[in-house]
Amino acid sequence: MRDTTIIGVDWGSTNVRAFLMDADGELLDRRDSARGGVRLDAGEYPQVLRALIAGWPRDPARPVLLCGMVGAREGWAEAPYARCPAQVSDLAAGLISIVTPDGEVRIVPGLAAEDADGLMDVMRGEETQVIGAIDHGYDGLVLAPGTHSKWISVTAGRMVGLKTFMTGELFALLSAQSVLAKSIEGDAPDPAAFRLGVSRALADASLSRLLFSVRTEALFGRLPVTSTASYLSGLLIGAEIQGGLALVGPKPPKVTVIGVPALAALYADALAVAGVEVSATVDGGAAAARGLWRFSTHLTRQGA
Amino acid sequence: MRDTTIIGVDWGSTNVRAFLMDADGELLDRRDSARGGVRLDAGEYPQVLRALIAGWPRDPARPVLLCGMVGAREGWAEAPYARCPAQVSDLAAGLISIVTPDGEVRIVPGLAAEDADGLMDVMRGEETQVIGAIDHGYDGLVLAPGTHSKWISVTAGRMVGLKTFMTGELFALLSAQSVLAKSIEGDAPDPAAFRLGVSRALADASLSRLLFSVRTEALFGRLPVTSTASYLSGLLIGAEIQGGLALVGPKPPKVTVIGVPALAALYADALAVAGVEVSATVDGGAAAARGLWRFSTHLTRQGA
Numbered sequence: 001m002r003d004t005t006i007i008g009v010d011w012g013s014t015n016v017r018a019f020l021m022d023a024d025g026e027l028l029d030r031r032d033s034a035r036g037g038v039r040l041d042a043g044e045y046p047q048v049l050r051a052l053i054a055g056w057p058r059d060p061a062r063p064v065l066l067c068g069m070v071g072a073r074e075g076w077a078e079a080p081y082a083r084c085p086a087q088v089s090d091l092a093a094g095l096i097s098i099v100t101p102d103g104e105v106r107i108v109p110g111l112a113a114e115d116a117d118g119l120m121d122v123m124r125g126e127e128t129q130v131i132g133a134i135d136h137g138y139d140g141l142v143l144a145p146g147t148h149s150k151w152i153s154v155t156a157g158r159m160v161g162l163k164t165f166m167t168g169e170l171f172a173l174l175s176a177q178s179v180l181a182k183s184i185e186g187d188a189p190d191p192a193a194f195r196l197g198v199s200r201a202l203a204d205a206s207l208s209r210l211l212f213s214v215r216t217e218a219l220f221g222r223l224p225v226t227s228t229a230s231y232l233s234g235l236l237i238g239a240e241i242q243g244g245l246a247l248v249g250p251k252p253p254k255v256t257v258i259g260v261p262a263l264a265a266l267y268a269d270a271l272a273v274a275g276v277e278v279s280a281t282v283d284g285g286a287a288a289a290r291g292l293w294r295f296s297t298h299l300t301r302q303g304a
Numbered sequence: 305m306r307d308t309t310i311i312g313v314d315w316g317s318t319n320v321r322a323f324l325m326d327a328d329g330e331l332l333d334r335r336d337s338a339r340g341g342v343r344l345d346a347g348e349y350p351q352v353l354r355a356l357i358a359g360w361p362r363d364p365a366r367p368v369l370l371c372g373m374v375g376a377r378e379g380w381a382e383a384p385y386a387r388c389p390a391q392v393s394d395l396a397a398g399l400i401s402i403v404t405p406d407g408e409v410r411i412v413p414g415l416a417a418e419d420a421d422g423l424m425d426v427m428r429g430e431e432t433q434v435i436g437a438i439d440h441g442y443d444g445l446v447l448a449p450g451t452h453s454k455w456i457s458v459t460a461g462r463m464v465g466l467k468t469f470m471t472g473e474l475f476a477l478l479s480a481q482s483v484l485a486k487s488i489e490g491d492a493p494d495p496a497a498f499r500l501g502v503s504r505a506l507a508d509a510s511l512s513r514l515l516f517s518v519r520t521e522a523l524f525g526r527l528p529v530t531s532t533a534s535y536l537s538g539l540l541i542g543a544e545i546q547g548g549l550a551l552v553g554p555k556p557p558k559v560t561v562i563g564v565p566a567l568a569a570l571y572a573d574a575l576a577v578a579g580v581e582v583s584a585t586v587d588g589g590a591a592a593a594r595g596l597w598r599f600s601t602h603l604t605r606q607g608a
Contacts, residue, residue, distance in 0.1 A: 112524075117507060120520035148483070148516065164516040166482070173477045178470070179452070203421060205509035206547030208540065212452065212468040216424035220416075236512065243510030 005057050008292025009049070010285070011070035012125055013038045017285050018052045025293035029056065030285070037069040037076075045076040046100045060103055063299070065292045067108035068125035071096070081112035081122055087158040088131050092298040108295060113162035121162045125288070126150045129258050130159060132291030133282040140254030140279065141247065145237075145267055147172075151244035153252075161247045165240040171233055174211060183218035183228050190227035191269065197234020198241070198273045207239045237270045245274065254279040258287050309361050312596025313353070314589070315374035316429055317342045321589050322356045329597035333360065334589070341373040341380075349380040350404045364407055367603070369596045371412035372429035375400070385416035385426055391462040392435050396602040412599060417466035425466045429592070430454045433562050434463060436595030437586040444558030444583070445551065449541075449571055451476075455548035457556075465551045469544040475537055478515060487522035487532050494531035495573065501538020502545070502577040511543045541574045549578065558583040562591050 005028065010017045014036035020029040035048050049064070058064070071079035079096045094109035110124035126144045130152050133142060137157045144150040147168035153161040174180050175187075200210055214232050217223040223231055245252070255271065255278050257264045264281040271278055309332065314321045318340035324333040339352050353368070362368070375383035383400045398413035414428035430448045434456050437446060441461045448454040451472035457465040478484050479491075504514055518536050521527040527535055549556070559575065559582050561568045568585040575582055 112520075117504065119504070119508075119514070119517050120524050120526070121516065122520055122523065163510070163513050165510070165512045166515050167512060169482055170512055170515075173481060177477060177481070178473055200421065200423070204423075204547075205511075206467070206469070206543070206550070207509075207511040208469045208471060208474055208543050209467050209547045210423070211470050211474075212425065213423050216416075216426055219426065220424050222424070239510070239512050243508075243513045246510070 004059050004062065006062060006065070006293055006296045007053055007056060007058060008065040008289060008296070009052065009067075009070070010125060010128065010288035010292070011066050011068040011075075012036050013069045016052065017288060019289040019292060020053075020056045021289060021293050025290055025297075027286075027289055030289070037072065037074070042076055045070065046102070049105070050102055058103060062296070063097065063104040063106040065106055065108065065295050067128040067288065067292060071107040071110060072124055077107060079107040079109040081110045082127075084111060084113035084162060085155075085158045085160040086111055086127075088294050088298055091127060091131070092295055095295070106299075108292075111159060111162065113159075115161065115163075121164050123150050123152075123162060123164070126152070126258075127159065128291035128295070129282075129284060129287035130154070130291070131294050132287040132289065133256050133258050133280075138254065138256075140256065141244070141252045142256045142258065143244070143267060144258045144284070145263055146259070149240055151240075151247055153247040163244055163247060165243060167236045167240050171236055174214075175229060175232060180211065180214045180228075180232065183215045183225055184232065185225040185228075187229040188226055190230040193223055193227035194230040194234040194266070194269065195273050197231040197236075198238035198270045201235045201238025202242050202274055205239070205242060207235070210235050210239075233266075234270065237267065238273070241270055241274050241276075245276070250275070252276065257281045258284050260284065308363050308366065310366065310369070310597055310600045311357055311360060311362060312369040312371075312593060312600070313356065313374070314429060314432065314592035314596070315370050315372040315379075316340050317373045320356065321592060323593040323596060324357075324360045325593060325597050325600075329594060329601075331593055334593070341376065341378070346380055349374065350406070353409070354406055362407060366600070367401065367408040367410040369410055369412065369599050371432040371592065371596060375411040375414060376428055381411060383411040383413040386413045386431075388415060388417035388466060389459075389462045389464040390415055390431075392598050392602055395431060395435070396599055399599070410603075412596075415463060415466065417463075419465065419467075425468050427454050427456075427466060427468070430456070430562075431463065432595035432599070433586075433588060433591035434458070434595070435598050436591040436593065437560050437562050437584075442558065442560075444560070445548070445556045446560045446562065447548070447571060448562045448588070449567055450563070453544055455544075455551055457551040467548055467551060469547060471540045471544050475540055478518075479533060479536060484515065484518045484532075484536065487519045487529055488536065489529040489532075491533040492530060494534040497527055497531035498534040498538040498570070498573065499577050501535040501540075502542035502574045505539045505542025506546050506578055509543070509546060511539070514539050514543075537570075538574065541571065542577070545574055545578050545580075549580070554579070556580065561585045562588050564588065
């Protein structure tokens with residue numbers, strides 16, 4: 001089976017990443033596309049997939065593995081959420097199968113969690129990245145920052161808790177469309193202003209009040225308007241850290257950040273203000289590819 | 305001087321309210337206009353004021369009193385912020401004078417506060433409403449809910465602290481333009497969903513995380529999409545209450561809400577979830593008129 005190839009696709013709302021891997025999970029080829037799920041009707045997925053992986057060797061005995069928004073209610077076909085606690089085998093048990101003229105595809109379910117207060121949280125795609133980013137037996141936190149930042153607590157390799165923070169979306173809305181936009185010019189990074197925002201959010205949980213300080217800092221000339229974007233980013237990421245650390249306590253044994261280097265560095269900087277060190281950073285594409293590969297090995301072991 | 309009339313204008317960003325009062329502060333006439341400050345250049349104020357109060361008896365010895373955005377940097381003329389702690393006499397000392405061909409006008413300064421963490425907060429117009437809403441010697445909180453909700457702590461009739469929460473603006477942005485918009489249909493009130501949001505925000509300060517639960521409550525069918533607007537409103541107002549009560553402790557001696565009856569009732573409902581009773585509610589226009597009148601009596605006492 002050494003010649004077997006594995007095809008996996010991380011199919012998000014806006015972007016698509018397709019991976020061709022060998023049986024050991026080594027990446028042989030990768031293709032990126034902008035044909036994310038929000039632009040597709042359910043009936044368009046088969047032909048978009050065909051074009052995306054055209055020319056790649058496809059083993060008819062091995063389904064193509066898909067994760068992400070492709071499995072949402074408004075995607076290709078709904079793969080109902082698995083529930084925390086969950087590890088790769090639990091998610092593999094929830095794979096849904098679609099048979100197409102080109103062969104079978106299987107879609108990874110999203111993952112849902114319910115906290116002690118009865119609040120639900122969900123992710124789609126990040127569960128596969130987490131599986132690809134951590135080793136067997138991992139204990140600690142995994143962060144996938146972004147539009148909707150995901151914080152996942154992991155115990156003995158099992159995802160046990162999940163919180164979503166609307167950090168990226170709030171930043172975009174507030175910096176462009178709120179009263180704060182008048183106090184913000186450009187988005188050049190100012191590390192000191194960023195850390196000031198982080199430390200204030202860690203000290204005072206009143207986010208909807210702290211946000212207004214973007215305006216007053218500019219109004220009283222305490223921050224130049226060219227530094228307020230960094231300050232706002234710091235407030236939002238600081239609030240995220242305060243809420244996220246509550247998943248595991250103030251000193252998680254390990255913290256893994258999934259994301260591009262610039263974003264991972266920003267979070268490492270913010271976490272340092274909270275006295276927390278990042279153990280590892282993993283690129284999102286690499287994490288997704290490795291997670292999809294882990295699902296494929298699980299299929300093999302099950303004889304699927 | 306019994307025949308003397310007093311003219312005061314609450315000149316906000318979007319709306320203008322002009323009041324004609326007798327020497328005892330009794331309202332003789334009121335006019336409303338949509339010629340708020342955001343639509344005016346500085347040079348337009350004199351003629352807009354002339355039209356607004358046309359036909360009202362104007363005592364040449366008594367300046368017309370203005371409060372609100374009219375005194376902002378981008379208003380008619382800047383009336384620099386007074387600082388907490390402040391009572392009516394402190395603000396009266398900061399009135400700025402403009403002499404026009406029609407007579408003198410004076411503009412009430414806004415009020416700024418700096419908290420123990422070095423955070424600045426500001427208001428313009430609400431300081432006059434607070435002065436109009438409370439009695440001499442008042443102890444407790446005054447709330448002026450809205451786009452930017454103001455919480456003012458008052459000790460012995462003196463405004464000592466101030467916090468602004470971006471509640472109304474966040475609600476508008478999130479319900480119309482964020483991912484949450486897909487989970488919200490209409491804005492019919494659902495008191496139970498509202499109270500659920502309030503109690504969750506009181507229990508968990510992670511606002512940017514709680515907001516995402518608007519989506520998950522709808523996704524898992526726990527709240528109908530016709531109830532999620534109320535739930536979102538509850539989350540934001542609950543977060544505001546949690547942060548606002550920190551100004552005075554969990555059991556303020558008095559709580560006065562300034563606002564139209566529907567909004568005041570909503571806040572009374574939310575405060576009840578936190579175990580706090582509203583002592584009084586005051587209409588915003590009535591509070592502004594009475595506050596402007598109090599400034600006028602102060603001028604008299606100073607012989608101005």
